[in-house]
Amino acid sequence: MTDTGQARGAVRSNEAESTRENVGSASETQQSSRSGLSRRTMLQAGALAAATLTATRAQAQADAPAAATGSVAGRPFRALVRSGTTASVEDLRLREIEPRQVLVRTTASCGCYTITRSVLGDRDYETPTIPNHSGFGIVEAVGAEVRRVREGDRVLVCGTPECGVCYQCLHGNPEACNYLNSQLFNGPIADMADGTGVIQQGAIGGLSELMVAMEEYCIPLFTDLPDDELSLLGDTLAAGLSSALTYGRVEPGSDVVIFGAGPIGLAAAQGARSQSAGQIIVIEPVAYRREKALELGATTVLDPNVDTDTLVERVREMCYGPTDRLDAGGRYGPGYRYGGADFVIEASGGDLFPPAVETGPDTTGLLALRQAWDITRGGGHLTLLAAGQQGEISFPTARFCLSTRSIHGGQMGGMHPMRDAPRYVKMIERGSIDASSMITATWPLDGVVDGFRQVADRTELGVVFTFG
Ligand SMILES: [Zn+2]
Ligand SMILES: [Zn+2]
Numbered sequence: 001m002t003d004t005g006q007a008r009g010a011v012r013s014n015e016a017e018s019t020r021e022n023v024g025s026a027s028e029t030q031q032s033s034r035s036g037l038s039r040r041t042m043l044q045a046g047a048l049a050a051a052t053l054t055a056t057r058a059q060a061q062a063d064a065p066a067a068a069t070g071s072v073a074g075r076p077f078r079a080l081v082r083s084g085t086t087a088s089v090e091d092l093r094l095r096e097i098e099p100r101q102v103l104v105r106t107t108a109s110c111g112c113y114t115i116t117r118s119v120l121g122d123r124d125y126e127t128p129t130i131p132n133h134s135g136f137g138i139v140e141a142v143g144a145e146v147r148r149v150r151e152g153d154r155v156l157v158c159g160t161p162e163c164g165v166c167y168q169c170l171h172g173n174p175e176a177c178n179y180l181n182s183q184l185f186n187g188p189i190a191d192m193a194d195g196t197g198v199i200q201q202g203a204i205g206g207l208s209e210l211m212v213a214m215e216e217y218c219i220p221l222f223t224d225l226p227d228d229e230l231s232l233l234g235d236t237l238a239a240g241l242s243s244a245l246t247y248g249r250v251e252p253g254s255d256v257v258i259f260g261a262g263p264i265g266l267a268a269a270q271g272a273r274s275q276s277a278g279q280i281i282v283i284e285p286v287a288y289r290r291e292k293a294l295e296l297g298a299t300t301v302l303d304p305n306v307d308t309d310t311l312v313e314r315v316r317e318m319c320y321g322p323t324d325r326l327d328a329g330g331r332y333g334p335g336y337r338y339g340g341a342d343f344v345i346e347a348s349g350g351d352l353f354p355p356a357v358e359t360g361p362d363t364t365g366l367l368a369l370r371q372a373w374d375i376t377r378g379g380g381h382l383t384l385l386a387a388g389q390q391g392e393i394s395f396p397t398a399r400f401c402l403s404t405r406s407i408h409g410g411q412m413g414g415m416h417p418m419r420d421a422p423r424y425v426k427m428i429e430r431g432s433i434d435a436s437s438m439i440t441a442t443w444p445l446d447g448v449v450d451g452f453r454q455v456a457d458r459t460e461l462g463v464v465f466t467f468g
Contacts, residue, residue, distance in 0.1 A: 071096060072103055072141050077190070079208030080119070080448045081198060083128040087119055089446055090128075092190040092198055094210060099143040102218050104155055108231035109135040109206035111443075111463030112159075113262065114387045116456040117352050118201055119449060127188075128198045132206030134159040134234030136227050137467075139218075146215045153220040154227075156421055157204055158234045160412040161216035174418070175242075175411045179216040206234075207448050209467055219421045225428055228442060228464045229435035232263075233421050236462070237438055239385060240267020241424055242413030243345045244275065248381030248406065253278040255319040255341040257375050258298075259368045260348030261289040263438055263462050264385055264413075266296050268345045273297030274432045281315060281341070283368075284348070285360040292461060296434060304368065308361045312374045316340050319377070337399060338378030346372040346410075349386030356457035365389035378403045385410030438462040 075094040080087060097103050109132055117123070118131040139153040149155050163169055166178035182204075188197025189205075189212040205211050221230055232238070240263065244250045256272040258265050261284035272280045273296070282298040284290050290301040300318065304311060319341045323330035331339060350365030361367060366389055373395065376382040382405055408414060415421075427433040441460040443451035445467055454460040 070141075075210070077209040078445060079130045079190070079198070079205070079210070080445065081128050081192070082118065082123075082125045082131055083192075083196075085122055085124050087131075087449055089448070090192060090198075092192060094190050094212075095188060095197075097141060097143050097189075097212055098185075099145040100215050101143045102139055102146055102149055102155070102213050102215055103141040104135065104137040104157055104211040104213060104218070105140045106135045106137040106206065106209055106211055106467045107227040108137070108467070109465045110231045110235040110237075111451055111455045111465060112235045113349070113352065113455055115201075116452055119207075119452040120353065120456055128192060128196055130198060130200045130205035130208045133202035133204050134231070135204065135206035135208075135211050136231035136234060137211065139220075140210075143215075148215050149218045149220045154223075154230070156219040156221055156230060156234050156417075157206070157211055157213045157217050158219055158238070158412075158415075158417045158421065159202070159204070160415060160417055161214065162219075162417040162419075163216040164418065174416045175246075175414050176409075177216065179214060180411075185214060207445070207465060209445065219417055221421060221425055223425045223429065225425060225435070228439055228466060229428065230425070231464055232435055232438055232462070233424055236263035237267045237433075237435060238415050238417075238421065238424060239410070239413040240264040240269075240347065241271040241427075241433065242415035242420060243347065243383045243385050243408075243410060244268045244271030244343070244413075246414035246416065246420070247408040248343050248345070248383045248414075250275040250277050250343050252276040254343055255279055255281075255377075256343045256345070257281045257283070257315055257319075257341040257372070258293075258345045258347060259283050259304075259372050260346070260386065261286070261293040261298075261301070262347065262458070265345070265347035266293060266438065266461070268347055268385075268413075269293055269297040270433050272343070274427060277343075279318070281318060283311070283315075285358045286355075286458060287358065289458075289461065292437075296437065304360050304371075305358070308367075312371050315375050319375075338403065340375050340377035340380060342377060342380050344372050344376040344380065344382045345385060346383070347385040350388035350390050352388050353456040356459050364391050366391050366393050369393055370395075373405070373407075376405045378405065381406045381408065383408040383410055383413065385413055439464050442466050 073096040081090040135157045139149050139155050161177045161179040162174040163179050168176045182202050186203040190198045250272045256277045258268050279299045281300045282293040283302045316339050348368045351363040428435045439462045441463045451463045455463050
Protein backbone atom coordinates (compact mmCIF):
# COMPACT_ATOMS: atom_id res chain seq x y z
CA MET A 1 0.00 0.00 0.00
CA THR A 2 2.87 2.32 0.84
CA ASP A 3 4.51 1.63 -2.53
CA THR A 4 1.30 2.45 -4.32
CA GLY A 5 0.91 5.70 -2.43
CA GLN A 6 4.43 6.78 -3.31
CA ALA A 7 3.93 5.95 -6.96
CA ARG A 8 0.71 7.94 -7.11
CA GLY A 9 2.48 10.84 -5.40
CA ALA A 10 5.18 10.69 -8.06
CA VAL A 11 2.63 10.91 -10.85
CA ARG A 12 0.90 13.85 -9.25
CA SER A 13 4.12 15.76 -8.64
CA ASN A 14 5.23 15.27 -12.24
CA GLU A 15 1.91 16.55 -13.52
CA ALA A 16 2.19 19.62 -11.31
CA GLU A 17 5.74 20.17 -12.53
CA SER A 18 4.57 19.90 -16.10
CA THR A 19 1.85 22.53 -15.54
CA ARG A 20 4.26 25.01 -13.99
CA GLU A 21 6.75 24.44 -16.79
CA ASN A 22 4.12 25.11 -19.45
CA VAL A 23 3.13 28.40 -17.83
CA GLY A 24 6.72 29.47 -17.39
CA SER A 25 7.64 28.77 -20.99
CA ALA A 26 4.64 30.48 -22.59
CA SER A 27 6.71 33.24 -24.17
CA GLU A 28 9.22 30.75 -25.50
CA THR A 29 6.42 28.70 -27.02
CA GLN A 30 5.09 31.80 -28.76
CA GLN A 31 8.53 32.60 -29.98
CA SER A 32 9.10 29.12 -31.31
CA SER A 33 5.73 28.98 -33.04
CA ARG A 34 7.26 30.60 -36.10
CA SER A 35 10.53 28.70 -36.12
CA GLY A 36 9.43 25.37 -34.57
CA LEU A 37 10.06 24.15 -30.99
CA SER A 38 13.31 25.22 -29.44
CA ARG A 39 15.77 22.49 -28.54
CA ARG A 40 15.42 23.36 -24.85
CA THR A 41 11.63 23.01 -24.95
CA MET A 42 11.83 19.70 -26.76
CA LEU A 43 14.39 18.33 -24.30
CA GLN A 44 12.29 19.44 -21.34
CA ALA A 45 9.15 17.94 -22.84
CA GLY A 46 10.95 14.69 -23.55
CA ALA A 47 12.39 14.50 -20.04
CA LEU A 48 8.99 15.16 -18.51
CA ALA A 49 7.31 12.58 -20.71
CA ALA A 50 9.95 10.01 -19.77
CA ALA A 51 9.58 10.78 -16.07
CA THR A 52 5.81 10.55 -16.28
CA LEU A 53 6.04 7.27 -18.16
CA THR A 54 8.42 5.87 -15.55
CA ALA A 55 6.04 6.87 -12.76
CA THR A 56 3.09 5.39 -14.65
CA ARG A 57 4.97 2.14 -15.12
CA ALA A 58 5.81 2.11 -11.43
CA GLN A 59 2.11 2.56 -10.68
CA ALA A 60 1.17 -0.25 -13.06
CA GLN A 61 3.74 -2.53 -11.48
CA ALA A 62 2.44 -1.66 -8.04
CA ASP A 63 -1.02 -2.77 -9.09
CA ALA A 64 0.18 -5.94 -10.79
CA PRO A 65 0.64 -9.26 -9.01
CA ALA A 66 3.54 -8.98 -6.59
CA ALA A 67 5.21 -12.05 -8.01
CA ALA A 68 4.43 -14.81 -10.43
CA THR A 69 3.69 -17.57 -7.96
CA GLY A 70 4.80 -21.03 -8.83
CA SER A 71 2.75 -24.16 -9.20
CA VAL A 72 0.54 -25.10 -6.29
CA ALA A 73 -0.71 -28.36 -7.77
CA GLY A 74 -0.46 -31.37 -5.49
CA ARG A 75 -0.32 -29.42 -2.24
CA PRO A 76 -1.98 -31.49 0.51
CA PHE A 77 -4.64 -30.00 2.78
CA ARG A 78 -7.69 -30.97 4.84
CA ALA A 79 -11.29 -29.90 4.41
CA LEU A 80 -14.81 -30.85 5.42
CA VAL A 81 -16.31 -32.61 2.39
CA ARG A 82 -19.95 -33.42 1.73
CA SER A 83 -20.06 -36.52 -0.44
CA GLY A 84 -23.20 -38.56 -0.93
CA THR A 85 -25.08 -38.11 2.33
CA THR A 86 -22.00 -37.98 4.57
CA ALA A 87 -19.90 -35.11 5.93
CA SER A 88 -16.32 -35.83 6.94
CA VAL A 89 -12.90 -34.18 7.12
CA GLU A 90 -10.85 -35.46 4.19
CA ASP A 91 -7.23 -35.28 3.02
CA LEU A 92 -7.18 -33.57 -0.38
CA ARG A 93 -4.64 -32.58 -3.02
CA LEU A 94 -4.88 -29.15 -4.59
CA ARG A 95 -5.22 -28.70 -8.35
CA GLU A 96 -3.51 -25.86 -10.23
CA ILE A 97 -5.23 -22.49 -9.87
CA GLU A 98 -6.54 -20.54 -12.87
CA PRO A 99 -5.01 -17.20 -13.98
CA ARG A 100 -7.72 -15.18 -12.22
CA GLN A 101 -7.91 -17.27 -9.07
CA VAL A 102 -6.43 -16.68 -5.64
CA LEU A 103 -5.22 -19.37 -3.26
CA VAL A 104 -6.04 -18.46 0.35
CA ARG A 105 -4.85 -20.23 3.50
CA THR A 106 -7.97 -20.10 5.63
CA THR A 107 -7.60 -18.79 9.17
CA ALA A 108 -11.29 -18.29 10.06
CA SER A 109 -14.71 -18.96 8.56
CA CYS A 110 -18.12 -17.76 9.74
CA GLY A 111 -20.84 -20.22 10.79
CA CYS A 112 -24.00 -19.16 8.97
CA TYR A 113 -27.53 -20.49 9.48
CA THR A 114 -28.08 -20.74 5.72
CA ILE A 115 -25.27 -23.29 5.59
CA THR A 116 -26.65 -25.59 8.28
CA ARG A 117 -28.50 -27.59 5.65
CA SER A 118 -25.30 -27.93 3.58
CA VAL A 119 -23.43 -29.41 6.55
CA LEU A 120 -26.14 -31.28 8.46
CA GLY A 121 -28.85 -31.92 5.86
CA ASP A 122 -29.56 -35.25 4.19
CA ARG A 123 -29.12 -34.09 0.58
CA ASP A 124 -27.22 -36.57 -1.59
CA TYR A 125 -24.14 -34.79 -2.97
CA GLU A 126 -23.27 -36.24 -6.37
CA THR A 127 -20.13 -34.08 -6.59
CA PRO A 128 -18.02 -33.89 -3.44
CA THR A 129 -18.34 -30.34 -2.10
CA ILE A 130 -16.62 -28.21 0.53
CA PRO A 131 -19.46 -26.31 2.30
CA ASN A 132 -19.79 -22.67 3.37
CA HIS A 133 -19.76 -19.44 1.41
CA SER A 134 -17.20 -17.16 3.03
CA GLY A 135 -13.85 -17.17 4.75
CA PHE A 136 -10.86 -15.15 5.84
CA GLY A 137 -7.17 -15.88 5.50
CA ILE A 138 -3.79 -15.15 3.96
CA VAL A 139 -3.11 -15.06 0.23
CA GLU A 140 -0.69 -17.87 -0.56
CA ALA A 141 -0.63 -17.64 -4.36
CA VAL A 142 -2.22 -15.64 -7.15
CA GLY A 143 -2.87 -16.45 -10.80
CA ALA A 144 -0.99 -14.45 -13.42
CA GLU A 145 -3.92 -12.09 -14.12
CA VAL A 146 -4.85 -11.25 -10.52
CA ARG A 147 -4.38 -7.59 -9.57
CA ARG A 148 -6.54 -6.94 -6.52
CA VAL A 149 -4.57 -8.93 -3.95
CA ARG A 150 -0.97 -10.04 -3.49
CA GLU A 151 0.81 -12.88 -1.83
CA GLY A 152 0.84 -12.33 1.93
CA ASP A 153 -2.25 -10.10 2.04
CA ARG A 154 -4.89 -10.63 4.71
CA VAL A 155 -7.95 -11.24 2.61
CA LEU A 156 -11.69 -11.55 3.05
CA VAL A 157 -13.33 -14.04 0.70
CA CYS A 158 -16.76 -12.46 0.74
CA GLY A 159 -20.05 -14.28 0.26
CA THR A 160 -20.87 -11.79 -2.47
CA PRO A 161 -18.40 -10.75 -5.18
CA GLU A 162 -17.92 -7.28 -6.62
CA CYS A 163 -16.25 -7.21 -10.03
CA GLY A 164 -16.94 -3.52 -10.65
CA VAL A 165 -17.45 -3.90 -14.39
CA CYS A 166 -20.50 -6.11 -14.97
CA TYR A 167 -23.95 -4.67 -15.70
CA GLN A 168 -25.10 -4.96 -12.08
CA CYS A 169 -21.96 -3.40 -10.64
CA LEU A 170 -22.07 -0.53 -13.16
CA HIS A 171 -25.70 0.15 -12.28
CA GLY A 172 -25.10 0.41 -8.56
CA ASN A 173 -26.02 -3.11 -7.45
CA PRO A 174 -22.79 -4.97 -6.76
CA GLU A 175 -24.62 -7.16 -4.24
CA ALA A 176 -26.11 -8.78 -7.36
CA CYS A 177 -22.79 -8.84 -9.28
CA ASN A 178 -22.93 -11.24 -12.19
CA TYR A 179 -20.00 -13.17 -10.71
CA LEU A 180 -22.46 -14.34 -8.06
CA ASN A 181 -23.49 -16.94 -10.62
CA SER A 182 -20.78 -19.20 -9.29
CA GLN A 183 -21.86 -22.17 -11.38
CA LEU A 184 -19.98 -20.60 -14.28
CA PHE A 185 -16.57 -21.11 -12.76
CA ASN A 186 -17.07 -23.66 -10.02
CA GLY A 187 -14.80 -26.38 -11.30
CA PRO A 188 -12.97 -28.88 -9.08
CA ILE A 189 -10.18 -27.26 -7.08
CA ALA A 190 -8.81 -30.43 -5.51
CA ASP A 191 -8.88 -34.22 -5.64
CA MET A 192 -9.94 -36.83 -3.11
CA ALA A 193 -7.58 -39.75 -2.45
CA ASP A 194 -9.33 -41.75 -5.19
CA GLY A 195 -8.92 -38.93 -7.74
CA THR A 196 -12.51 -37.65 -7.56
CA GLY A 197 -12.68 -33.88 -8.09
CA VAL A 198 -13.92 -31.67 -5.23
CA ILE A 199 -15.75 -28.36 -5.73
CA GLN A 200 -16.51 -25.52 -3.29
CA GLN A 201 -20.00 -24.38 -2.33
CA GLY A 202 -20.66 -21.03 -3.99
CA ALA A 203 -17.18 -21.22 -5.57
CA ILE A 204 -15.84 -20.29 -2.11
CA GLY A 205 -16.17 -23.12 0.38
CA GLY A 206 -14.56 -21.99 3.63
CA LEU A 207 -14.61 -25.08 5.86
CA SER A 208 -11.18 -25.97 4.59
CA GLU A 209 -7.53 -25.22 5.24
CA LEU A 210 -7.37 -23.74 1.72
CA MET A 211 -9.82 -21.78 -0.40
CA VAL A 212 -9.49 -21.12 -4.12
CA ALA A 213 -11.47 -17.99 -5.00
CA MET A 214 -11.97 -15.83 -8.05
CA GLU A 215 -10.34 -12.44 -7.60
CA GLU A 216 -13.78 -10.79 -7.67
CA TYR A 217 -14.64 -12.40 -4.31
CA CYS A 218 -11.40 -11.29 -2.62
CA ILE A 219 -11.11 -8.09 -0.57
CA PRO A 220 -7.73 -7.27 0.99
CA LEU A 221 -8.16 -5.80 4.46
CA PHE A 222 -5.42 -3.61 5.89
CA THR A 223 -5.97 -3.76 9.64
CA ASP A 224 -4.74 -5.44 12.81
CA LEU A 225 -8.20 -6.69 13.85
CA PRO A 226 -8.28 -10.42 14.69
CA ASP A 227 -9.05 -12.98 11.99
CA ASP A 228 -12.20 -14.36 13.63
CA GLU A 229 -13.84 -10.93 13.80
CA LEU A 230 -12.89 -10.15 10.21
CA SER A 231 -14.34 -13.46 9.03
CA LEU A 232 -17.80 -12.15 10.05
CA LEU A 233 -17.47 -9.45 7.38
CA GLY A 234 -17.79 -12.07 4.67
CA ASP A 235 -21.21 -13.12 5.94
CA THR A 236 -23.49 -12.42 8.92
CA LEU A 237 -22.08 -9.22 10.43
CA ALA A 238 -21.69 -7.52 7.07
CA ALA A 239 -25.14 -8.59 5.87
CA GLY A 240 -26.80 -7.19 8.99
CA LEU A 241 -24.85 -3.93 8.96
CA SER A 242 -25.55 -3.46 5.26
CA SER A 243 -29.28 -3.94 5.78
CA ALA A 244 -29.25 -0.82 7.98
CA LEU A 245 -26.66 1.17 6.06
CA THR A 246 -27.15 0.64 2.33
CA TYR A 247 -30.52 0.79 0.54
CA GLY A 248 -32.81 1.26 3.52
CA ARG A 249 -30.29 3.56 5.17
CA VAL A 250 -31.37 4.28 8.74
CA GLU A 251 -31.72 7.98 9.52
CA PRO A 252 -30.99 9.72 12.84
CA GLY A 253 -33.97 9.76 15.18
CA SER A 254 -35.93 7.27 13.07
CA ASP A 255 -38.03 4.31 14.17
CA VAL A 256 -36.37 0.98 13.35
CA VAL A 257 -37.95 -2.45 13.80
CA ILE A 258 -35.89 -5.63 13.43
CA PHE A 259 -37.36 -9.13 13.28
CA GLY A 260 -34.84 -11.65 14.61
CA ALA A 261 -31.88 -11.25 16.99
CA GLY A 262 -29.61 -13.84 15.48
CA PRO A 263 -26.19 -12.74 14.20
CA ILE A 264 -27.73 -10.80 11.29
CA GLY A 265 -30.50 -9.10 13.26
CA LEU A 266 -28.08 -8.08 16.02
CA ALA A 267 -25.70 -6.68 13.41
CA ALA A 268 -28.63 -4.71 11.97
CA ALA A 269 -29.36 -3.36 15.46
CA GLN A 270 -25.75 -2.26 15.76
CA GLY A 271 -25.94 -0.62 12.34
CA ALA A 272 -29.09 1.26 13.38
CA ARG A 273 -27.43 2.31 16.63
CA SER A 274 -24.42 3.61 14.70
CA GLN A 275 -26.81 5.94 12.83
CA SER A 276 -28.38 7.25 16.06
CA ALA A 277 -31.82 5.77 15.37
CA GLY A 278 -34.53 7.14 17.66
CA GLN A 279 -35.74 3.72 18.74
CA ILE A 280 -34.73 0.20 17.79
CA ILE A 281 -37.43 -2.39 18.45
CA VAL A 282 -36.20 -5.99 18.19
CA ILE A 283 -38.69 -8.89 17.95
CA GLU A 284 -37.18 -12.25 18.94
CA PRO A 285 -38.58 -15.43 20.55
CA VAL A 286 -35.33 -16.60 22.20
CA ALA A 287 -34.81 -15.03 25.64
CA TYR A 288 -31.00 -14.93 25.68
CA ARG A 289 -31.01 -13.29 22.25
CA ARG A 290 -33.41 -10.60 23.44
CA GLU A 291 -30.96 -9.90 26.29
CA LYS A 292 -28.11 -9.63 23.79
CA ALA A 293 -30.14 -7.27 21.64
CA LEU A 294 -30.54 -4.88 24.58
CA GLU A 295 -26.75 -4.94 25.04
CA LEU A 296 -26.09 -4.17 21.37
CA GLY A 297 -28.46 -1.34 20.64
CA ALA A 298 -32.12 -2.36 20.99
CA THR A 299 -34.25 0.15 22.90
CA THR A 300 -37.15 -2.32 23.23
CA VAL A 301 -37.37 -6.09 22.81
CA LEU A 302 -40.58 -8.01 22.19
CA ASP A 303 -41.39 -11.72 22.25
CA PRO A 304 -43.47 -12.55 19.14
CA ASN A 305 -45.11 -15.41 21.03
CA VAL A 306 -46.77 -12.97 23.45
CA ASP A 307 -50.05 -11.58 22.11
CA THR A 308 -49.01 -12.51 18.59
CA ASP A 309 -52.28 -11.33 17.07
CA THR A 310 -51.77 -7.75 18.26
CA LEU A 311 -48.04 -7.47 17.58
CA VAL A 312 -48.46 -5.29 14.49
CA GLU A 313 -50.79 -2.83 16.21
CA ARG A 314 -48.58 -2.63 19.30
CA VAL A 315 -45.46 -1.84 17.29
CA ARG A 316 -47.29 0.69 15.15
CA GLU A 317 -48.48 2.33 18.37
CA MET A 318 -44.86 2.56 19.55
CA CYS A 319 -43.94 4.26 16.30
CA TYR A 320 -46.86 6.64 16.41
CA GLY A 321 -44.89 9.55 17.84
CA PRO A 322 -45.65 12.20 20.45
CA THR A 323 -48.44 14.08 18.69
CA ASP A 324 -51.34 13.77 16.30
CA ARG A 325 -51.14 17.48 15.43
CA LEU A 326 -50.72 17.25 11.68
CA ASP A 327 -49.46 20.83 11.47
CA ALA A 328 -46.67 20.05 13.95
CA GLY A 329 -45.09 16.95 12.44
CA GLY A 330 -47.76 14.63 13.83
CA ARG A 331 -49.47 11.65 12.29
CA TYR A 332 -52.90 10.14 12.30
CA GLY A 333 -53.52 7.41 14.85
CA PRO A 334 -51.57 4.14 14.67
CA GLY A 335 -54.40 2.40 12.83
CA TYR A 336 -54.02 4.71 9.84
CA ARG A 337 -52.97 2.76 6.77
CA TYR A 338 -49.76 4.76 6.29
CA GLY A 339 -48.66 4.40 9.92
CA GLY A 340 -45.75 2.34 11.17
CA ALA A 341 -41.94 2.31 11.41
CA ASP A 342 -39.56 4.20 9.12
CA PHE A 343 -37.22 1.23 8.67
CA VAL A 344 -38.06 -2.44 9.09
CA ILE A 345 -35.54 -5.26 8.70
CA GLU A 346 -36.75 -8.86 8.51
CA ALA A 347 -33.93 -11.13 9.70
CA SER A 348 -35.74 -13.99 11.41
CA GLY A 349 -36.47 -16.42 8.60
CA GLY A 350 -37.86 -19.91 8.83
CA ASP A 351 -36.61 -22.86 10.85
CA LEU A 352 -34.38 -25.15 8.76
CA PHE A 353 -34.11 -27.44 11.81
CA PRO A 354 -36.19 -27.59 14.99
CA PRO A 355 -34.36 -25.27 17.42
CA ALA A 356 -33.25 -26.47 20.87
CA VAL A 357 -34.36 -23.12 22.30
CA GLU A 358 -37.66 -21.20 22.12
CA THR A 359 -39.18 -21.08 18.66
CA GLY A 360 -41.37 -18.38 17.13
CA PRO A 361 -45.10 -18.55 16.43
CA ASP A 362 -44.59 -19.66 12.83
CA THR A 363 -41.75 -22.01 11.84
CA THR A 364 -42.20 -21.22 8.13
CA GLY A 365 -41.17 -17.61 8.68
CA LEU A 366 -44.07 -16.31 6.59
CA LEU A 367 -45.90 -14.69 9.50
CA ALA A 368 -42.89 -12.55 10.42
CA LEU A 369 -42.47 -11.63 6.75
CA ARG A 370 -46.05 -10.43 6.54
CA GLN A 371 -45.91 -8.63 9.91
CA ALA A 372 -42.74 -6.85 8.82
CA TRP A 373 -44.53 -5.52 5.75
CA ASP A 374 -47.53 -4.43 7.82
CA ILE A 375 -45.32 -2.60 10.31
CA THR A 376 -43.48 -0.56 7.63
CA ARG A 377 -45.04 2.89 7.32
CA GLY A 378 -46.15 4.27 3.98
CA GLY A 379 -42.99 5.70 2.43
CA GLY A 380 -40.83 3.61 4.74
CA HIS A 381 -38.18 1.03 3.91
CA LEU A 382 -38.46 -2.73 4.31
CA THR A 383 -35.35 -4.88 3.88
CA LEU A 384 -35.87 -8.62 3.62
CA LEU A 385 -32.81 -10.54 4.70
CA ALA A 386 -33.84 -13.87 5.94
CA ALA A 387 -33.57 -17.23 4.33
CA GLY A 388 -35.46 -20.41 4.92
CA GLN A 389 -39.03 -19.18 4.53
CA GLN A 390 -41.24 -21.82 3.03
CA GLY A 391 -44.41 -21.24 1.01
CA GLU A 392 -46.02 -18.26 -0.66
CA ILE A 393 -47.31 -14.98 0.68
CA SER A 394 -50.05 -12.64 -0.50
CA PHE A 395 -50.85 -8.97 0.07
CA PRO A 396 -54.00 -6.85 -0.23
CA THR A 397 -53.76 -5.43 -3.74
CA ALA A 398 -54.58 -1.76 -3.15
CA ARG A 399 -52.27 -1.40 -0.15
CA PHE A 400 -49.53 -3.32 -1.93
CA CYS A 401 -49.75 -0.98 -4.91
CA LEU A 402 -50.35 2.37 -3.20
CA SER A 403 -48.59 2.37 0.16
CA THR A 404 -45.27 3.54 -1.32
CA ARG A 405 -43.15 1.23 0.78
CA SER A 406 -39.67 0.62 -0.64
CA ILE A 407 -38.78 -3.07 -0.47
CA HIS A 408 -35.12 -4.02 -0.65
CA GLY A 409 -33.79 -7.50 -1.29
CA GLY A 410 -31.47 -8.94 1.27
CA GLN A 411 -28.67 -10.44 -0.81
CA MET A 412 -25.81 -9.70 1.60
CA GLY A 413 -28.05 -6.94 2.97
CA GLY A 414 -27.19 -4.85 -0.10
CA MET A 415 -23.48 -4.78 0.74
CA HIS A 416 -21.10 -3.20 -1.74
CA PRO A 417 -18.23 -5.43 -0.66
CA MET A 418 -15.17 -3.52 -1.93
CA ARG A 419 -16.54 -0.24 -0.57
CA ASP A 420 -18.17 -1.47 2.60
CA ALA A 421 -15.80 -4.08 4.08
CA PRO A 422 -13.08 -1.43 4.70
CA ARG A 423 -15.77 0.89 6.13
CA TYR A 424 -16.91 -1.77 8.56
CA VAL A 425 -13.30 -2.42 9.56
CA LYS A 426 -12.98 1.25 10.54
CA MET A 427 -16.26 1.14 12.47
CA ILE A 428 -15.03 -1.88 14.43
CA GLU A 429 -11.66 -0.24 15.04
CA ARG A 430 -13.38 2.90 16.37
CA GLY A 431 -15.70 0.88 18.59
CA SER A 432 -18.99 1.92 16.98
CA ILE A 433 -19.52 -1.71 15.99
CA ASP A 434 -18.83 -4.54 18.46
CA ALA A 435 -17.63 -7.56 16.49
CA SER A 436 -16.11 -9.51 19.37
CA SER A 437 -19.47 -9.83 21.17
CA MET A 438 -20.86 -11.48 18.07
CA ILE A 439 -18.58 -14.51 18.57
CA THR A 440 -19.66 -16.87 21.34
CA ALA A 441 -18.11 -20.17 20.21
CA THR A 442 -15.10 -21.18 18.12
CA TRP A 443 -14.37 -24.61 16.72
CA PRO A 444 -11.46 -26.20 14.85
CA LEU A 445 -11.90 -27.94 11.50
CA ASP A 446 -12.50 -31.29 13.21
CA GLY A 447 -15.38 -29.72 15.17
CA VAL A 448 -17.27 -28.30 12.20
CA VAL A 449 -20.24 -30.65 12.46
CA ASP A 450 -20.59 -29.99 16.20
CA GLY A 451 -20.29 -26.27 15.63
CA PHE A 452 -22.97 -26.25 12.96
CA ARG A 453 -25.20 -28.27 15.26
CA GLN A 454 -25.03 -25.28 17.66
CA VAL A 455 -25.89 -22.95 14.78
CA ALA A 456 -28.87 -25.13 13.81
CA ASP A 457 -30.02 -25.48 17.44
CA ARG A 458 -29.57 -21.72 18.00
CA THR A 459 -27.89 -22.47 21.33
CA GLU A 460 -24.96 -20.22 20.43
CA LEU A 461 -25.23 -16.76 18.96
CA GLY A 462 -22.12 -16.61 16.82
CA VAL A 463 -20.04 -19.61 15.78
CA VAL A 464 -16.69 -19.21 14.01
CA PHE A 465 -14.38 -21.92 12.73
CA THR A 466 -10.67 -21.26 13.14
CA PHE A 467 -7.82 -23.06 11.42
CA GLY A 468 -4.24 -23.69 12.44
ZN1 LIG B 1 -24.17 -17.01 5.00
ZN1 LIG C 1 -20.01 -7.27 -11.07
